Amino acid sequence: MFRFVVVGAMLLLLAGVAFSQDGVALAREAFERGEFAQVLGMDMIPAHYKSLAQLRVGMNFEREGKIEEARQAYRAVAAIPEAPPHHLWEAEGALKAIERKAAGLPERDASESRVKLPAAPEPGLTWYVALDGNDSNGGTKEAPFGTLEKAVDSLRALKAGVGLPAGGVRICLREGLYRLKKGFSLDAGVSGTEAAPVVISACDGETVRLSGGAAVTGFKKVEDEAILARLPEEARGAVLVADLKAQGIERFAPLTFRGFTCGSRPSVELFFNGDAMTPARWPNEGFVRTGKVLDAGSLKENRGGVFEYEGDRPLRWQQAKDAWLYGYWFYDWADNSIAVSSLDVASRQIRTAQVSTYGLKEGQPYYAFNLLEEIDAPGEWYLDREKALLYFYPPSDPAAATVEISLLEEPVFRLEGVSFLTLEGLTVELSAGDGIVGTDCNRCLVAGCVIRRLGSNGVSFTGGSDCGVLSCDIYSLGRRGTEIIGGDRKTLTPARHFVENCDIHNFSRIDRTYTPAVQIEGVGNRIAHNHFHYSPCHAIRLEGNDHVVEFNNIHDVVKESDDQGGIDIFYNPSYRGNVLRFNYWHNIASGRACGQAGIRLDDAISGTAIYGNVFYRCSESQFGGVQIHGGKDNWVDNNVFVDCKYAISFSPWGAERWAKFLASDAVVGFLTRDVDIASPPYSTRYPALARLKDGHDVNIITRNIAYGCGSFFARDPGIEDAFANWVGGEDPGFVDAVDRNFTLKEDAAVIGGIGFRAIPFGEIGTYEDSLRISLK
Numbered sequence: 001m002f003r004f005v006v007v008g009a010m011l012l013l014l015a016g017v018a019f020s021q022d023g024v025a026l027a028r029e030a031f032e033r034g035e036f037a038q039v040l041g042m043d044m045i046p047a048h049y050k051s052l053a054q055l056r057v058g059m060n061f062e063r064e065g066k067i068e069e070a071r072q073a074y075r076a077v078a079a080i081p082e083a084p085p086h087h088l089w090e091a092e093g094a095l096k097a098i099e100r101k102a103a104g105l106p107e108r109d110a111s112e113s114r115v116k117l118p119a120a121p122e123p124g125l126t127w128y129v130a131l132d133g134n135d136s137n138g139g140t141k142e143a144p145f146g147t148l149e150k151a152v153d154s155l156r157a158l159k160a161g162v163g164l165p166a167g168g169v170r171i172c173l174r175e176g177l178y179r180l181k182k183g184f185s186l187d188a189g190v191s192g193t194e195a196a197p198v199v200i201s202a203c204d205g206e207t208v209r210l211s212g213g214a215a216v217t218g219f220k221k222v223e224d225e226a227i228l229a230r231l232p233e234e235a236r237g238a239v240l241v242a243d244l245k246a247q248g249i250e251r252f253a254p255l256t257f258r259g260f261t262c263g264s265r266p267s268v269e270l271f272f273n274g275d276a277m278t279p280a281r282w283p284n285e286g287f288v289r290t291g292k293v294l295d296a297g298s299l300k301e302n303r304g305g306v307f308e309y310e311g312d313r314p315l316r317w318q319q320a321k322d323a324w325l326y327g328y329w330f331y332d333w334a335d336n337s338i339a340v341s342s343l344d345v346a347s348r349q350i351r352t353a354q355v356s357t358y359g360l361k362e363g364q365p366y367y368a369f370n371l372l373e374e375i376d377a378p379g380e381w382y383l384d385r386e387k388a389l390l391y392f393y394p395p396s397d398p399a400a401a402t403v404e405i406s407l408l409e410e411p412v413f414r415l416e417g418v419s420f421l422t423l424e425g426l427t428v429e430l431s432a433g434d435g436i437v438g439t440d441c442n443r444c445l446v447a448g449c450v451i452r453r454l455g456s457n458g459v460s461f462t463g464g465s466d467c468g469v470l471s472c473d474i475y476s477l478g479r480r481g482t483e484i485i486g487g488d489r490k491t492l493t494p495a496r497h498f499v500e501n502c503d504i505h506n507f508s509r510i511d512r513t514y515t516p517a518v519q520i521e522g523v524g525n526r527i528a529h530n531h532f533h534y535s536p537c538h539a540i541r542l543e544g545n546d547h548v549v550e551f552n553n554i555h556d557v558v559k560e561s562d563d564q565g566g567i568d569i570f571y572n573p574s575y576r577g578n579v580l581r582f583n584y585w586h587n588i589a590s591g592r593a594c595g596q597a598g599i600r601l602d603d604a605i606s607g608t609a610i611y612g613n614v615f616y617r618c619s620e621s622q623f624g625g626v627q628i629h630g631g632k633d634n635w636v637d638n639n640v641f642v643d644c645k646y647a648i649s650f651s652p653w654g655a656e657r658w659a660k661f662l663a664s665d666a667v668v669g670f671l672t673r674d675v676d677i678a679s680p681p682y683s684t685r686y687p688a689l690a691r692l693k694d695g696h697d698v699n700i701i702t703r704n705i706a707y708g709c710g711s712f713f714a715r716d717p718g719i720e721d722a723f724a725n726w727v728g729g730e731d732p733g734f735v736d737a738v739d740r741n742f743t744l745k746e747d748a749a750v751i752g753g754i755g756f757r758a759i760p761f762g763e764i765g766t767y768e769d770s771l772r773i774s775l776k
Contacts, residue, residue: 023042023043023044023045024045024046024049026038026042027039027042027045027049028723030042030053031049031052031053031723031724032724034056036053036054036056036057036060037053037057039053040053040054040057046721047080047081047082047083047084048083048084048087048700050080050083051077051080051083051084051087051088052087052702052703052724052755054073054074054076054077054080054091055073055074055077055087055090055091055094055755055757056755057073058070058071058073058074058077058091058094059094059752059755059757060752061073062094062098063752067098067102070094070098071095071098074091074092074094074095074098075091075095077090077091078091082687084609084635085577085609086579086581086609086611086635086637090757094757108760108763110760110763110767113528113529113550113551113582113763114500114501114528114529114767114769115468115470115498115500115501115528117445117470118194120197120199120422121166121167121168121195121196121197122167123167123168123169123170123199124164124165124166124167124168124169124196125158125165125167125168125169125170126141126169126170126171126172127139127140127144127145127151127154127155127169127170127171127172128140128141128144128145128171128172128173128174128203129144129145129146129147129148129150129151129171129172129173129174130144130145130146130173130174130176131146131174131176131177131178132146133145133146133147133174134146135147135150139151139154144174148171148173148178148184148200148210149184151171152171152184152186152190155169155171155190155198156189156190159189159190159191160189164192164193164196164198165196166195166196167195167196168192168193168195168196168197168198168199168420169192169196169198169199170198170199170200170201171198171199171200171201172201172202172203173200173201173202173203173206173208173426174203174206174208175202175203175206175207175208176208176209177209177211178208178209178210178211179211179213179214180210180211180212180408180412181408182408182410183212183408183410183411183412183413183414183431184412184413184414185414185416186413186414186415186416186418186421187415187416187417187418188416188417188418188419190418190421191417191418191419191420191421192419192420192421193419193420194420194443196420197420197421197422198420198421198422199421199422199424200421200422200423200424200426201422201423201424201425201426202424202425202426205774207427208425208426208427209427209429210412210426210427210428210429211404211429211430212406212407212408212412212429212430212431212432212433213271213404213405213406213407213408213429213430213431213453214247214248214249214404214405214407215402215403215404216242216244216247216249216270216390216398216403216404216405217242217247217398217399217403218242218243218246218247219240219241219242219392219394219398219399219403220240220241220242221237221240221241222236222239222240222241222391227241227372227391230316230319230372230373231372231373231375231391232316232373232374232375232376234376235375235376235377235393238378238393239375239391239392239393240391240392240393240394240398241389241390241391241392242389242390242392243388243389244388244389244390244405245387245388249388249405249407250388251407252268252383252385252388252407252432253265253266253267253268253407253409253432253433253455254385255322255324255337255339255370256337257336257337257338257339257353257354258336258337258510258511259326259334259335259336259337259356259511259512259513260334260335260336260356260357260511260513260514261334261357262336262511264433264434264456264457264479265433265456266409266431266432266433266455266456267406267432267455267456267478267510268383268405268406268407268432268455269405269406269432269453269455269478270381270383270390270392270403270404270405270406271402271403271404271405271406271430271453272379272394272395272398272401272402272403273401273402274402274453274476275379276453276476276509277379277380277381277392278377278379278380278381279369279370279380279381279382280369280370280371280372280373280374280375280376280380280381280382280391281367281368281369281370281371281374281380282313282367282368282369282371282374283367284376284377284380286365286367287327287365287366287367288309288310288365288366288367289310289363289364289365289366290307290308290309290327290329290360290361290362290363290364290366291307291308291309291310291348291362292307292308292362293305293306293307293308293360293361293362294306294307294308294349295351295360296355296359296360296361297352297354297355297359297360298355298359299354299355299356299357299359302354303355304338304341304351304352304353304354304355305351305352305355305359305360306349306350306351306352307349307350307352307360307362308347308348308349308350309348309349309350310348312345314343314345314348314350314368315345316371316373316374317340317343317368317371317373318343318345319373320340320371320372320373322339322370322385323339323340323343323368323369323370323371324337324338324339324340324368324369324370325337325338325339325340325350325352325366325367325368325369326338326366326367326369327364327365327366327367328364328365328366328513328561329355329356329358329359329360329361329364329366330356330357330358330359330360330361330364331358331562331563332364332365332561332562332563332592332594333513333537333561333562333563333564334356334357334358334513335356335511335512335513335561336354336355336356336357337369337510337511338352338353338354338355338356339352339353339354340352340353340368341353370382372384372391375391375392375393376393377393378393378394378395379393379394379395380392380393381393390405404430404453405430406430406431406432406453406454406455407430407432408430408431408432408433409431409432409433410431410433410434411431411433411434411435411436411437412428412431412434412435412436413428413435413436413437414437414438414439415436415437415438415439415441415444416438416439416440416441417439417440417441418438418441418442418444419441419442419443419444420442420443420444421441421444421445422444422445422446422447423436423445423446423447423449424445424446424447424448424449424771425447425448425449425771425774426449426450427449427450427451427452428449428450428451428452428454429450429451429452429453429454430453430454431454431455431456432454432455432456433454433455433456434454434456434457434458434460435451435454435457435458435459436451436458436459436460437457437459437460437462438459438460438461438462438464438467439462439463439464440462440463440464441461441463441464441467442464442465442466442467443465443466443467444461444464444467444468445467445468445469445470446459446468446469446470446472447468447469447470447471447472447771448470448471448472448770448771448772448774448775449472449473450472450473450474450775451472451473451474451475451477452473452474452475452476452477453476454476454477454478455478455479455510456477456478456479456480457477457479457480457481457482457483457515458474458477458480458481458482458504458507459472459474459481459482459483460480460482460483460484460485461483461484461485461486461497462483462485462486463485463486463495464486464495464497465486465487465494465495465496465497466495466496466497467484467486467495467497468497468498468499468500469482469484469498469499469500469502470498470500470501470502470771471500471501471502471766471769471771471772471775472502472503472775473502473503473775474502474503474504474505474507474517475503475504475505475506475507476506476509477506477507477508477509478508478509478510478511479507479508479510479511479515480507480508480515480516480517480518480519481502481504481507481516481517481518481532482499482502482504482517482518482519483518483519483520483521484497484498484499484518484519484520484521484522484525484527485497485519485520485521485522486521486522486523486525487522487523487524487525487544487545487546488522488523489522489523489544489545489674489675490674490675490676491681492523492524492545492546492681492682492685493523493524494523494524494525494546495522495523495524495525496524496525496526497522497525497526498525498526498527498528499518499520499526499527499528499530500526500527500528500529500530501528501529501530501766501767501769501771501772502530502531502766503530503531503766504517504518504530504531504532504533505517505531505532505533505534505535506534506535507534507535508535508536508537512536512537512560512561513536513537513561513564514537514538514541515537516532516535516537516538516539516540516541516568517530517532517535517539517540518530518532518539518540518541519540519541520540520541520542520543520544520547520549521542521543521544522543522544522545523544523545523546523547524545524546524547525544525547525548526547526548526549526550527540527547527548527549527550527552528548528549528550528551528552529550529551529552529764529765529766529767530552530553530765530766531552531553531554531765531766532552532553532554532555532557533553533554533555533556533557534556534557534559535556535557535558535559536558536559536560536561536590537557537558537560537561537564538557538558538561538564538565538566538567538568538600539554539557539566539567540552540554540566540567540568541567541568541569542567542568542569542575542578543569543570543572543575544575544578545574545575545576545577545578546576546577546578547577547578547579548578548579548581549567549578549579549580549581549583550579550580550581550582550583551582551583551760551763551764551765552583552584552764552765553583553584553764553765553766554566554567554583554584554585554586554588554598555584555585555586555587555588556587556588557588558588558589558590558596559589559590560590561590561592562590562592562593562594562595562596563592563594563595564596564597564600565588565596565597565598565599565600565602565623565627566585566588566597566598566599566600566618567580567598567599567600568600568602569600569601569602569605569608570602570603570605571602571603571604571605572604572605572667572670573604573605573606573607573631573662573667573670573671573692574670574671574674574675574677574682574689575605575606575607575608576606576607576608576682576685576686576688576689577607577685577686578607578608578609579608579609579611580599580608580609580610580611580613581609581610581611581612581613582611582612582613582759582760582763582764583613583614583764584613584614584616584742584761584764584765585598585599585613585614585615585616585618585625586598586614586615586616586617586618586740587616587617587618588617588618589617589618589619589620589621591620591621592621593621593622594621594622594623595619595620595621595622595623595627595649596618596619596620596621596623597618597619597623597624597625597626597627597649598613598615598618598619598625598626599613599615599625599626599627600623600626600627600629601626601627601628601629601631601634602627602629603629603630603631604629604630604631604653604658604661604667605628605629605631605634606631606632606633606634606688606692607633607634607686607688607689608631608634608635609634609635609637610626610634610635610636610637610639611635611637611638611639612638612639612757612759612760613639613640613759614639614640614642614742614759614761614764615639615640615641615642615644615647616642616643616644616740616742617642617643617644618641618644619644619645619646619647619649619709619710620645621645622649622714623646623649623714624641624644624645624646624647624648624649624713624714625639625641625644625646625647625648626639626647626648626649627648627649627650627651628648628649628650628651628699629650629651630651630652630653630657630658630661630697631697631699632695632696632697632698632699633688633695633698633699633700634699634700635699635700636648636699636700636701636702636704637700637701637702637703637704638702638703638704638756638757638759639704639705640704640705640707640742640759641704641705641706641707641709642707642708642709642737642742643707643708643709644706644709644710645709645710645711645714646709646710646711646712646713646714647704647706647709647711647712647713647727648701648704648712648713648714649713649714649715650697650713650714650715650716650717650720651715652696652697652715652717653696653697654696654697655696658693658696658697659693659696662692662693671692677689677692678690697717697719697720698719698720698721699720699721700720700721700722701720701721701722701723701725702721702722702723702724702725703724703725703754703755703756703757704725704726705725705726705732705750705754705756706725706726706727706728707728707729707730707731707732707734707737708729709727712725712727724754724755725754726750726753726754726756732744732748732749732750733745733747733748733749733750733751734748741761742759742761743758743759743761743762744756744758744759746758
């Protein structure tokens with residue numbers, strides 16, 4: 001049986017505004033009875049009670065077939081002072097659905113949520129580049145250039161001379177593998193215009209690989225007795241060696257201290273038939289734990305630490321000159337790779353050359369890597385950088401496989417101050433560093449590309465405006481998939497950058513925390529219709545204002561770290577106006593003790609709208625599908641929670657901690673120096689900021705469905721504004737819960753029962769367009 005749940009205390013304060021306790025209680029009781037007209041006539045109640053009641057009136061009229069009355073009711077939502085923005089666009093969506101049905105169309109237009117790009121003009125000039133071309137040629141289809149550098153130089157000269165032709169210029173690369181010794185640097189000198197854009201692309205139907213790596217051949221059995229003595233006995237006959245210097249490969253990105261707080265750093269990797277191989281490590285899987293810490297070290301003083309280890313495995317490593325350790329050295333959400341400074345096998349102690357931001361702590365997980373002595377499993381490798389010798393335990397015969405090493409330490413493409421440029425249909429791969437980096441660019445687009453096998457980040461746009469990553473496959477990355485950072489937080493001027501219709505997976509392979517599929521910062525950027533999956537940490541890191549995250553399919557993330565969510569937002573209460581809607585969060589858990597959530601609002605994040613999301617198996621430890629840590633004014637409205645230990649969890653701060661937090665120097669800086677929340681545009685765009693000090697820990701939780709969950713709330717402080725939620729153990733009316741189709745049937749009682757607005761579940765995730773078709 002359905003159970004409609006009202007939880008939370010009757011409020012005297014909500015977001016700092018005084019309301020009648022009796023009025024709020026009466027409003028909730030009226031909601032329970034379905035007497036929404038009574039709610040609309042009440043005074044001294046929060047505006048969202050009235051806007052929700054008005055939406056319910058419209059829904060009831062619509063379900064009764066009284067369409068004109070429904071229209072009037074939905075239009076009236078906009079007239080309610082301080083109605084939440086998401087109630088306004090819910091009413092607009094309902095009106096649009098009515099008009100579409102009247103026209104004989106489906107209620108929703110699935111293309112409405114997709115990016116609309118202006119039609120590209122026919123290029124006025126096309127140059128061709130081919131592996132068998134020549135830079136002395138004219139760049140025609142019959143006589144192509146031999147290098148992309150020549151084509152770019154020709155473009156620069158053309159623009160500086162007679163100018164770009166109407167329709168712009170397309171540089172078309174013919175089929176093949178282009179090995180790069182250096183990346184391409186593009187600046188304003190190669191910018192296009194709206195009427196004359198520049199496109200660098202693969203020719204239609206052809207596969208173009210721009211590779212920053214090299215093929216490795218010539219593997220032989222190891223014959224050096226000194227090396228054989230260092231190899232594990234059980235693997236000596238299987239480990240092969242390749243002389244890279246003899247193949248013209250001599251320069252390699254160095255091993256460096258990296259991970260949490262360190263930023264992008266190149267990393268040499270080895271690939272076998274496209275799969276990343278494992279730098280020789282112990283243990284081969286999982287972690288061991290630090291023993292007693294004798295010196296925690298100091299990052300500030302550049303002093304390594306000392307800790308004890310158990311067992312005798314490091315006896316093997318005494319000849320190793322460049323052993324490294326990877327671990328979560330203090331917190332299970334902050335990783336670093338650190339060098340071994342010295343090894344004392346008599347005392348079973350390791351001294352490190354560096355430490356993490358927080359030093360060392362006993363009992364933390366780590367493993368050792370970059371050890372010739374630990375090549376004991378197929379896929380493991382070790383590079384002697386001094387002698388340029390590659391030792392490898394291949395999974396199969398390397399002579400019958402493609403073995404490649406990433407080398408390029410700079411981005412394959414670096415764009416600085418470029419406008420109206422598109423990179424389309426290219427495969428960018430095997431850089432030890434980043435793939436594509438754009439700085440202060442405008443109207444630039446990375447479209448239909450494959451970005452893969454990189455030691456650092458995939459695609460970054462920082463500064464500028466209206467740049468996008470569209471319909472790309474981005475995978476096998478050492479760090480982040482994408483970064484979109486732009487917009488002015490002081491003026492709330494949006495950048496309008498976007499990541500859409502991309503499949504981003506197997507990221508964070510080397511730096512495993514705070515390296516998500518998308519790092520989104522600034523103002524007014526958008527993440528939509530993507531598929532993010534398989535990562536040890538979170539999928540999205542969001543900072544700033546007025547971002548929209550919608551229609552994304554996110555699963556199998558936060559598989560190793562702790563105290564994280566599928567999306568993480570952290571610490572700044574002036575981050576407002578962010579909308580997280582119509583996303584599918586599922587199978588998010590690592591089993592670590594603190595918890596993993598679908599959406600995590602960490603340390604005072606407030607004013608976020610969480611609407612129309614589906615959470616499936618996103619809670620196993622202490623966190624719920626949604627985790628709110630100390631924030632207020634957040635909306636958790638019209639969501640579905642299925643098979644979560646908790647639907648929503650809280651870590652309430654209380655009045656004293658909230659006041660102390662707001663008075664701290666860092667937060668005062670956020671609120672008065674970085675931006676000014678007391679003045680426009682903040683005071684007008686986010687009026688609730690005027691009441692920031694009041695109503696600690698109060699969030700609005702309504703119209704949610706929790707099915708098969710352990711409990712609806714965890715650590716409920718008893719002051720949440722929570723009402724009209726449905727919690728039950730029976731199927732609320734999904735189309736097919738067993739097959740995980742969480743669309744609600746049209747006649748599901750829960751829709752009318754709590755005024756639940758149907759979630760367009762079938763529209764979530766990537767969609768097929770001409771660019772994505774070309775990737776197949």
